[in-house]
Each structure stands twice: as structure tokens, then as C-alpha cells.
Amino acid sequence: MSNTTINTTSSPTAILNDGGEPGYTFPNSFGYYGKFGGAFIPEMLHRNVEELRNRYLEIMQEPSFQQEFNDLLRDYVGRPTPLYYAKRLSEQYKTKLYLKREDLNHTGAHKINNAIGQVLLAQRLGKKHIIAETGAGQHGVATATVCALKGVECIVYMGVKDIERQAPNVARMKMLGAKVMPAASGSQTLKDATNEAIRHWINNPADTHYVIGSVVGPHPYPDMVARFQSVISQETRWQLKQQTGSELPTHVMACVGGGSNAAGAFYHFLDELSVQLVAVEAAGHGVNSGMSAATTQLGKPGVLHGSKSLVMQTADGQVVEPHSISAGLDYPGIGPMHAHLFDSGRGTFLSATDEEAVQAAFELCKLEGIIPALESAHALAAIKEMKYKESDVVVVCLSGRGDKDLGTYMKYM
Amino acid sequence: MNRIQELFQQKDKNVLNVYCTAGFPALNSTVEVMKALQDNGADIIELGMPYSDPLADGPVIQASGSCAIANGMTIEKLFEQLQGFRKATAFGDGGGIYVPVILMGYLNPVLQYGFEKFCRHAADLPIDGLIIPDVPEYEFETEYGPVMQRYGLNFIFLITPETSEERIRKLDSLSTGFLYAVSSSSITGTDKDFSAVEKYLQRLQGMQLKNPVMVGFGIKDKSTFQSACRYANGAIIGTAYIKAVENSTDIAASTKAFLSSVLEK
Structure with missing residues (x-):
């Protein structure tokens, strides 16, 4: 597959290729990864989603698009982000641990990769207004940032509960000129913010693009977002080659809510079957506590937010309110690409509780001087669940920084 | 031919379809509401199956659904409540529900119930048709349509002012019963300038579609109902009716008052 051929001589720029055989990496033309995906949308969204589906690959192929995307990733975001060999953490776990430092991106997380891609794409579609949903606020901040940069109007939907627990990010979005709309329905978290954003789009279809922040939603969103985030694994391959002499690690680990940082971290390794892909979900108070967000453990096949995937729900098919200490993982679904990785056995799915994530965050602070986001701390927490050889090369995607979570961390000091 | 086709054969103008939410305002008010609708002039009943994440509905209908789930x-x-609802003895005073009944809901709860089992049980009652707005035509053609057809259930597609002519013809060819013309590209219960909708309805009228056209979204009173009926076979009222019964202590009286105001000459 063409996308796995990496230029190893110069610093990589994002490859936005035009497709490939359906499998782990690419969905089929109807948006299916195995049994999961599709576009389950009401007719009111058809025109906008169809327009996107017809044009996203073609726009991503335009040299001017690729130029602008890559220039912004380099000069504005600060890519490539370092692949950092975490020496003391490696000693602790008796293996070789590398951290992919998405926390060092402008705005503090991987979310900006996708936000830039989609806002540039929306401009080429002639859209004047941008809407987005956000959980932890990282995607909202990233989208508000790119909209400020491009002078585009931005409305971000955010659950009332998340507005309370992620106050610094709400302030950042407002300072960046975005309008933050509280989603007061249902569980008042990411799921409901997504509902409200979709409703806004139904009500205001003209000139509006909805920037979904994860690899969820109707086709082509999961594929499009995965492509924009794929720069993470593309750089990882190149950096591993520079640092270890081999492009391939033995493991890649990432946290999964909807799954965008995992999709990006896994992307160029999906068809490298020697690489073990480890997705870490939020177990909340424990997978069987009734207060969890571990979708692959607790979910059943269903349809949520426009795609068929695994969904946490009651026996009657009502979507349940998940729980995680981390707002970014507090989602009752999972992207269809990941549902397929789970279903096919290609991915290894683990979970970490709130408590384990917090402990892992403190451990990283102590050993490496890095305060991780609560989301990323779930991936770190799963390191101790794994059995590694000393010679293993383990890449952990450090998807975001922990500044926004200090309020939570301070309760544990 | 089922009740929907029969209805449109007998009456092709001013057909009134009213939406109500199953289990709202009280768990056991479902058939009482349906009877009140039939007794007071509803030609079709669209019975909503509540869902936690109803993307195509507005806040009033979502709140009625949350209440029904609670x-x-x-x-x-719902299927238990509807057992025998067509029988003449269903209400003790003669006359069951004889108007066409359409179940409206979202795909996820239906999938969990089991799609084929759902169609079988619905057809047994009998229910006349289904509206599942998050089943697009690709899924209908490849997966769900053949099952519905096997059980003789009509499936009603939505079209909007933004739907292309080619696509309207495609959805018209797949729909049976009627076509649900969304009056503006908006979620239910939204106020829009109705005159802007008229051009769209006139365009549909000129297309010589196979199915009758029912207009929904934004139909809330006599004036909007009559405007819609000028260019279509009838119209669908949802949010305005839910508002009329949400705090009602006498469903029959509230329904009568509401439908009289819509249908008065």
C-alpha cells in the first residue's frame, strides 16, 4: 500500500493519498470497516455529507491544499513533534518506551492536526461557518484556534458538565473568539454536545461545515479524520528509523474515546501485522461498576451519531451515560475503525480506571517531568498491564498535555 | 393494499397525520392518545418510539421521549400495549383504532429488539408503515428494505428542499405509502417563514410523483395546515400536539380542543 512507503531521508510531510483497498486502514466506498461504519443520517444531512464524501479525497489531493496543510503543521503547530525516548520510564518497566509528544503541539494536543485539515477543507468547499463539538475542550480549542487564524466564525457545542470540569478550555475558546454553546440535554457530556452540533447543522445546512473531532460520525468523517491524524504515525516511522534503525516498533499504545489519536498513532502500522496495536479505554470506576466508558467491553453493535459501531446501551437500545474522569474519553461509542480492530482481533483492547490513570500521570511527572492529559494518562496506565521484552520498542502516544486537568490532579496531591 | 393506500384512495386532500410519543404523557396513555386523535379527526397516527438521541427531532419531542423512557x-x-388495538372491543365502547398507524423511531432501539422480529411483530398488530429517518437509501436497499417488504410494511422516506430532483425521484420510487416532505431543512418544531416553503411544494406538485406527499415540520395550526394542504395531500403535526397534551389532565379534551382549532372551517 502506497501510504506505508515512508520517505526516510527527509523530515516527513503528511501524506494524504487518495485511497486504497478496504481493510484495517481504509473503509469501503460506503464507509465500512468490516461490519462497522456507514452513513446513518437523516435526509436533512444528506446534501452536506454527500458533498463532503464526493469531494474530500479530491481536495486532499490538491497540491495547494497539501502545501498549506503541511506548512501550517510545521510552522504553526510545530511539527514534527518529538519522539522521545523515556529513559527512566523505560528502566522502570524494563523495556524501551518512546513517547510520541503530541502534547507539544500548539494548543496542547493532537486535535489541531484534524482541525487544520477540516477548516482548510471547509474553505475549499466554500463554507463560511464552522461548528464543532467538544468533550475535554481540546478539539474545541483547536477548532477555535484555526478559525481565529482563518477569520472564520466558530460555534462550539460543549456539555454543561464538561463546561464545569474543563473551565480553562472554555475560557480559551472564548478568548479565541468562539461562541461556546452549552449542551444541556441528556448526560450533558460529549454525546449530547455531538447531538446538539448535528442539530445545529440540520437547522443551518447552508454554508456550514461541521468539524467532527474524532474518528466517529457518518462516512466520510472517520476516514477523513484518520487521514488528517495519520501524520502522527508517519512521523513515528521516520523518527524510529532515525533513532533505532528500524521503522517498526513492537507496540503502539494509545488511549481511545472516539479514537482519533489512536487512529493517527496506529494508521501507518495498521497493515504491519508484526506491530501490536494497543488501545486503552477508560474504565472509570471499573469496567463492571456501572460507571465506565469502556465501550468495547460494555458495548454492543448499534448506530450512534451516524455510524454503525459498538455502542454502550441498555437492552432496549437507549444509549447510556458513560463515566470517565477524563472528559475526552467520556463517550459511549467508539470509531468504526476501532470497532473493526477489536472485532477482527487486530487490536488489543485494554482499559484503565480513573485511579490508575491518575497514578500513571503522577508517575510520568516524577520520572520524566511531563504532566500528561488525563486522556493520555490512560495509555500510560496500561503499560504495567503489558508483558514486554527488554528489546521491545514501545511507542506510547502522549496525545495531550495536562494543564487543563490540574484542577483534577490537585485533588490527588 | 393496506390502510395507507386505502386512505389516500378515499381522501387525497387535507389528510391530517398527527405525531404522538408512545408512553407520553403517561406510560399507559399510548392508546388513549391514539383513540383521542382518531375520534377528533386525525387521518393517520404517527406513533413515536422514544430514543435517547433523537437527532432529527427538536427539544419538545426529545423531552417527550425522555419522559416516556423514564x-x-x-x-x-409498546407492542404489549398495542395488542388488540384494532379490535372493535378494544376500548369497550365499540370501535378500535382503524386509521393507519405508522411507527416512527430511530434505528438503534429497533436493531436491539431485532430488526426482523420488530417487523414481524409490527405487521402482526397490524401496523401499516415505518419511518426510521436514520435509515438512508443505501441501507434500505441492501439490508432493511427487503425485510420490511416481506412483512408488507410501508417505508416512508423524507425529502427536503435541498434534495435534488433526481434524488426525489429515487426516494419516491423506494417509498410506499407516502413521501414525507420536510418543509424546511430543519429539526422539528422550528418556526420558519412558511411562504418560502410554498415554492418547494409547488415544485413537488409539478413532479407527478408516484406517492402522495405529506408535509411535515413547522405545521402547528390551522393556517400552516391549510397552506401545506394547498400544495400537498396533507400535513403532519408533531411538536404543536405534544405541547397541547404535555401538561394535560384530560387527554381527550385537550386533543379535541387542539384538533378542532386545526380543522375548523
Whole structure:
């Protein structure tokens, strides 16, 4: 597959290729990864989603698009982000641990990769207004940032509960000129913010693009977002080659809510079957506590937010309110690409509780001087669940920084 | 031919379809509401199956659904409540529900119930048709349509002012019963300038579609109902009716008052 051929001589720029055989990496033309995906949308969204589906690959192929995307990733975001060999953490776990430092991106997380891609794409579609949903606020901040940069109007939907627990990010979005709309329905978290954003789009279809922040939603969103985030694994391959002499690690680990940082971290390794892909979900108070967000453990096949995937729900098919200490993982679904990785056995799915994530965050602070986001701390927490050889090369995607979570961390000091 | 086709054969103008939420305002008010609608002039009843994440509905209908879920409404419960609802003895005073009944809901709860089992049980009652707005035509053609057809259930597609002519013709060819013309590209219960909708309805009228056209979204009173009926076979009222019964202590009286105001000459 063409996308796995990496230029190893110069610093990589994002490859936005035009497709490939359906499998782990690419969905089929109807948006299916195995049994999961599709576009389950009401007719009111058809025109906008169809327009996107017809044009996203073609726009991503335009040299001017690729130029602008890559220039912004380099000069504005600060890519490539370092692949950092975490020496003391490696000693602790008796293996070789590398951290992919998405926390060092402008705005503090991987979310900006996708936000830039989609806002540039929306401009080429002639859209004047941008809407987005956000959980932890990282995607909202990233989208508000790119909209400020491009002078585009931005409305971000955010659950009332998340507005309370992620106050610094709400302030950042407002300072960046975005309008933050509280989603007061249902569980008042990411799921409901997504509902409200979709409703806004139904009500205001003209000139509006909805920037979904994860690899969820109707086709082509999961594929499009995965492509924009794929720069993470593309750089990882190149950096591993520079640092270890081999492009391939033995493991890649990432946290999964909807799954965008995992999709990006896994992307160029999906068809490298020697690489073990480890997705870490939020177990909340424990997978069987009734207060969890571990979708692959607790979910059943269903349809949520426009795609068929695994969904946490009651026996009657009502979507349940998940729980995680981390707002970014507090989602009752999972992207269809990941549902397929789970279903096919290609991915290894683990979970970490709130408590384990917090402990892992403190451990990283102590050993490496890095305060991780609560989301990323779930991936770190799963390191101790794994059995590694000393010679293993383990890449952990450090998807975001922990500044926004200090309020939570301070309760544990 | 089922009740929907029969209805449009007998009456092709001013057909009134009213939406109500199963299990709302009380768990056991479902058939009482349906009877009140039939008794007061509704030609079709669209019975909503509540869902936690109803993307195509507005806040009033979502709130009625949340209330119904809290009341304990499920598809299983609904099918129990509808047992025998067509029988002349269903209400003790002669006359069951004889108007066409369409179940409206979202795909996820139906999938959990089991799609084929759902169609079988719905057809047994009998229910006349289904509206599941998050089943697009690709899924209908490849997966769900053949099952519905096997059980003789009509499936009603939505079209909007933004739907292309080619696509309207495609959805018209797939739909049976009628076509649901969304009056503006908006979620239910939204106020829009109705005159802007008229051009769209006139365009549909000129297309010589196979199915009757029912207009929904934004139909809330006599004036909007009559405007819609000028260019279509009838119209669908949802949010305005839910508002009329949400705080009602006498469903029959509230329904009568509401429908009289819509249908008065």
C-alpha cells in the first residue's frame, strides 16, 4: 500500500493519498470497516455529507491544499513533534518506551492536526461557518484556534458538565473568539454536545461545515479524520528509523474515546501485522461498576451519531451515560475503525480506571517531568498491564498535555 | 393494499397525520392518545418510539421521549400495549383504532429488539408503515428494505428542499405509502417563514410523483395546515400536539380542543 512507503531521508510531510483497498486502514466506498461504519443520517444531512464524501479525497489531493496543510503543521503547530525516548520510564518497566509528544503541539494536543485539515477543507468547499463539538475542550480549542487564524466564525457545542470540569478550555475558546454553546440535554457530556452540533447543522445546512473531532460520525468523517491524524504515525516511522534503525516498533499504545489519536498513532502500522496495536479505554470506576466508558467491553453493535459501531446501551437500545474522569474519553461509542480492530482481533483492547490513570500521570511527572492529559494518562496506565521484552520498542502516544486537568490532579496531591 | 393506500384512495386532500410519543404523557396513555386523535379527526397516527438521541427531532419531542423512557416505555412494552388495538372491543365502547398507524423511531432501539422480529411483530398488530429517518437509501436497499417488504410494511422516506430532483425521484420510487416532505431543512418544531416553503411544494406538485406527499415540520395550526394542504395531500403535526397534551389532565379534551382549532372551517 502506497501510504506505508515512508520517505526516510527527509523530515516527513503528511501524506494524504487518495485511497486504497478496504481493510484495517481504509473503509469501503460506503464507509465500512468490516461490519462497522456507514452513513446513518437523516435526509436533512444528506446534501452536506454527500458533498463532503464526493469531494474530500479530491481536495486532499490538491497540491495547494497539501502545501498549506503541511506548512501550517510545521510552522504553526510545530511539527514534527518529538519522539522521545523515556529513559527512566523505560528502566522502570524494563523495556524501551518512546513517547510520541503530541502534547507539544500548539494548543496542547493532537486535535489541531484534524482541525487544520477540516477548516482548510471547509474553505475549499466554500463554507463560511464552522461548528464543532467538544468533550475535554481540546478539539474545541483547536477548532477555535484555526478559525481565529482563518477569520472564520466558530460555534462550539460543549456539555454543561464538561463546561464545569474543563473551565480553562472554555475560557480559551472564548478568548479565541468562539461562541461556546452549552449542551444541556441528556448526560450533558460529549454525546449530547455531538447531538446538539448535528442539530445545529440540520437547522443551518447552508454554508456550514461541521468539524467532527474524532474518528466517529457518518462516512466520510472517520476516514477523513484518520487521514488528517495519520501524520502522527508517519512521523513515528521516520523518527524510529532515525533513532533505532528500524521503522517498526513492537507496540503502539494509545488511549481511545472516539479514537482519533489512536487512529493517527496506529494508521501507518495498521497493515504491519508484526506491530501490536494497543488501545486503552477508560474504565472509570471499573469496567463492571456501572460507571465506565469502556465501550468495547460494555458495548454492543448499534448506530450512534451516524455510524454503525459498538455502542454502550441498555437492552432496549437507549444509549447510556458513560463515566470517565477524563472528559475526552467520556463517550459511549467508539470509531468504526476501532470497532473493526477489536472485532477482527487486530487490536488489543485494554482499559484503565480513573485511579490508575491518575497514578500513571503522577508517575510520568516524577520520572520524566511531563504532566500528561488525563486522556493520555490512560495509555500510560496500561503499560504495567503489558508483558514486554527488554528489546521491545514501545511507542506510547502522549496525545495531550495536562494543564487543563490540574484542577483534577490537585485533588490527588 | 393496506390502510395507507386505502386512505389516500378515499381522501387525497387535507389528510391530517398527527405525531404522538408512545408512553407520553403517561406510560399507559399510548392508546388513549391514539383513540383521542382518531375520534377528533386525525387521518393517520404517527406513533413515536422514544430514543435517547433523537437527532432529527427538536427539544419538545426529545423531552417527550425522555419522559416516556423514564416512564418505562420500550418497544416490547409498546407492542404489549398495542395488542388488540384494532379490535372493535378494544376500548369497550365499540370501535378500535382503524386509521393507519405508522411507527416512527430511530434505528438503534429497533436493531436491539431485532430488526426482523420488530417487523414481524409490527405487521402482526397490524401496523401499516415505518419511518426510521436514520435509515438512508443505501441501507434500505441492501439490508432493511427487503425485510420490511416481506412483512408488507410501508417505508416512508423524507425529502427536503435541498434534495435534488433526481434524488426525489429515487426516494419516491423506494417509498410506499407516502413521501414525507420536510418543509424546511430543519429539526422539528422550528418556526420558519412558511411562504418560502410554498415554492418547494409547488415544485413537488409539478413532479407527478408516484406517492402522495405529506408535509411535515413547522405545521402547528390551522393556517400552516391549510397552506401545506394547498400544495400537498396533507400535513403532519408533531411538536404543536405534544405541547397541547404535555401538561394535560384530560387527554381527550385537550386533543379535541387542539384538533378542532386545526380543522375548523
